[in-house]
Amino acid sequence: MADSPLRLLPAIAEALRGGRPVVALESSVLAQGLPIPSNREAARRMTEAVERAGAVPAISAVVRGVPTFGLETDELERFLARDGVRKVSARDLPAAMVGGADGATTVAASIALAALAKIPVFATGGIGGVHREPVFDESADLVELARSPVVVVCSGAKSILDLPATLERLETLGVPVVGYRTSRLPGFFTEDAGFAVPARAESAAEIAAYFRAHRSLGRTSALLVVQPPPADAALPSALVDAAVERAVERARAAGVRGAASTPFLLGAVERETGGRSLAVNLALLERNARLAGEIAVALVAG
Ligand code: PSU
Ligand code: MN
Numbered sequence: 001m002a003d004s005p006l007r008l009l010p011a012i013a014e015a016l017r018g019g020r021p022v023v024a025l026e027s028s029v030l031a032q033g034l035p036i037p038s039n040r041e042a043a044r045r046m047t048e049a050v051e052r053a054g055a056v057p058a059i060s061a062v063v064r065g066v067p068t069f070g071l072e073t074d075e076l077e078r079f080l081a082r083d084g085v086r087k088v089s090a091r092d093l094p095a096a097m098v099g100g101a102d103g104a105t106t107v108a109a110s111i112a113l114a115a116l117a118k119i120p121v122f123a124t125g126g127i128g129g130v131h132r133e134p135v136f137d138e139s140a141d142l143v144e145l146a147r148s149p150v151v152v153v154c155s156g157a158k159s160i161l162d163l164p165a166t167l168e169r170l171e172t173l174g175v176p177v178v179g180y181r182t183s184r185l186p187g188f189f190t191e192d193a194g195f196a197v198p199a200r201a202e203s204a205a206e207i208a209a210y211f212r213a214h215r216s217l218g219r220t221s222a223l224l225v226v227q228p229p230p231a232d233a234a235l236p237s238a239l240v241d242a243a244v245e246r247a248v249e250r251a252r253a254a255g256v257r258g259a260a261s262t263p264f265l266l267g268a269v270e271r272e273t274g275g276r277s278l279a280v281n282l283a284l285l286e287r288n289a290r291l292a293g294e295i296a297v298a299l300v301a302g
Contacts, residue, residue, distance in 0.1 A: 005097070006117055009070025012058045016118065021055035021296035024069065024114040024122040024150070025289065030059075031085045031104035032263045033125070034281065035270070040080050042282055046123065046289040053293025058119060060110040062088055062096040062103035067113050079104060087259055089140045107152070108144035111222060115148040120211070120299055122150050123292035125285045126188040127224070128262060129157035129166030132244075134252050137261040142166070145222040146173035151211050151299075153225045153292040155284040156186040156193060159240050160247060160265040163193050170224065171198075177224045178210055180291060186228035189235045189269075189280045197226060204294035211299065227291060229284035235276055243272035 008016070015022050025046055030039045043059070050057035058069040061079060071079065079085055079102070088096045088103030090112050096103035105113065107127050114122050128139025145152065157166045163185065170177055179185070179197040187193030201207045211223045228234065247268035256264045270277050 004116070005067055006113065007063070007066045007068045008058070008117065009072070012056055012070045015056040019300060021293065021300045022058050022119050022121070023050045023055045023289065023292045023296050024110060024119045025050070025057055025059045026107055026110040026124050027059055027061040027079055027104040028087055028106040029125055029285065031079050031082045032087050033266055034278070036080065036082070038278055038282060042285050043076065043080065045282060045286040049286045049289035050123070050293040053290055053297060055293040055296040057289070060105045060113050062093070062101065062105065064102060065097050065100035067093065067097065069113070069117055069119065078102060087263070089259065090144050091140060106141065108140040111148040111150045111152060112144050114150050120150055121153070121292045121296040123153045123288045125154065125281055125288065126156055126158035127152065127154050129161040129163070130169055131261060132160070132162045132248055135248060135261050135265070136257055139262070142169050142173060145170070145175045145224060147220060148222050149215060149220050150222050151207065151225060151292070151295055152222045153227070153288045153295065155188050155229050155288060156226045157188065158262070158266070159187045159189050159193065160244050160262070160269060163187070164195060167195060173221065174219075175221050175224055176210065176214060177226060178207060180207065180225055180227035182226070182228055186226055187237065187240065188284070189229065189240045189277050190237045191228040191231065191234045192237070204291065204298040207295050208298035225291070225295070227288065229280050230287055233280045233283035235273065235280055239273060240269075240277075243269050243277070246272050
């Protein structure tokens with residue numbers, strides 16, 4: 001990739017060259033989505049889960065202006081300390097590059113870079129989507145899902161969002177949604193958000209088959225895989241619904257808009273649930289990373 005602006009850590013570049021499984025991970029969840037020190041725990045649990053599945057983890061970020069997969073130890077420390085680390089969505093990539101900034105990439109920016117690096121699998125907690133009234137924001141994750149040929153493993157869209165509107169938008173954009181061992185859309189913090197998903201798979205191999213079929217048609221969108229948070233960590237819907245309603249009301253009162261919406265709402269829900277949402281968030285990030293690793297292995301096995 002002589003003319004590519006991407007920097008890949010040697011282990012990741014080697015794995016890709018050798019046709020071995022690699023899983024891309026985002027960094028916005030570390031620098032904006034989770035509080036210190038839980039973000040450190042999340043980074044560790046996600047990367048170890050990918051490794052346990054037999055794949056190589058590749059955290060994406062813009063490091064002093066350079067779009068990167070795989071962070072050196074001191075770089076990861078800067079992102080975990082979040083000093084001057086900005087949130088970088090797809091539209092923010094060129095400004096972060098030219099400005100030489102440290103940028104933590106959202107799902108949108110991370111999958112755009114993963115497609116460029118030809119890393120076919122990506123894991124996160126929850127994707128962004130259409131926000132609930134009166135928060136005025138719609139995540140760029142949706143349009144990047146429509147044009148990045150990557151398997152994206154998540155626990156649905158974050159419960160702070162308008163979930164039916166988000167599912168509708170995914171349908172409009174032609175993004176296949178597959179439930180892993182479920183026929184229901186998970187609610188991020190909850191196991192079932194109350195909506196059916198259009199397809200279901202029982203194994204990583206089956207998901208790999210879905211993705212191959214999708215790609216065989218020349219389709220260039222993502223395949224969105226949703227799996228619920230672990231049952232022992234998931235929160236009751238009534239608790240989450242009430243917490244989200246209060247969080248949205250706080251966002252309205254504070255006049256929060258745009259890119260600040262998601263971090264604000266996640267923080268507000270954490271306070272409203274007395275920190276219980278944090279434990280679920282960590283558990284599902286690890287579980288999604290593990291499944292992504294298994295899918296990457298299955299894709300390579302062909
Ligand atoms: N999932 C989480 N926590 C997060 C996010 C996702 O569990 O913090 C981040 C992701 O990076 C996602 C972003 O892409 O929030 C969405 O932000 P926005 O709605 O501004 O696009
Ligand atoms: Mn936005």
